[in-house]
Amino acid sequence: MAVLKSETSKEVVCPKCNTKNSTKVSIIGIYRHLLQIPFISGGKKGISICLKCQQSFDLKNMPSTIKLAYYELKETSRTPVWFYIGLITIKTLVLIKIFTKYL
Ligand SMILES: [Zn+2]
Numbered sequence: 372m373a374v375l376k377s378e379t380s381k382e383v384v385c386p387k388c389n390t391k392n393s394t395k396v397s398i399i400g401i402y403r404h405l406l407q408i409p410f411i412s413g414g415k416k417g418i419s420i421c422l423k424c425q426q427s428f429d430l431k432n433m434p435s436t437i438k439l440a441y442y443e444l445k446e447t448s449r450t451p452v453w454f455y456i457g458l459i460t461i462k463t464l465v466l467i468k469i470f471t472k473y474l
Pocket of ligand 1: 385386387388389390393421423424425426
């Protein structure tokens with residue numbers, strides 16, 4: 372797993388300690404490995420943590436205000452290219468194998 376993007380939301384008030392500007396929302400990218408190469412994006416998930424009281428939420432139990440901040444962050448994040456590098460390499464190898472069969 373890798374943190375794709377994280378941001379401390381200015382608007383979100385922590386539901387536990389009522390502190391504003393203390394909730395850090397992160398987008399976690401999930402990938403799998405094949406022969407040490409990260410090759411498939413297993414999707415993204417969101418977590419939030421309050422920097423003051425350490426209260427954390429995952430997407431399932433996130434209060435709607437934090438969820439909103441998460442979706443905003445998600446809109447502006449992209450899956451890094453290296454997630455696909457492994458996949459492209461494998462595809463290329465398969466193509467080479469197919470072509471060399473006919474040579
Ligand atoms: Zn808090």
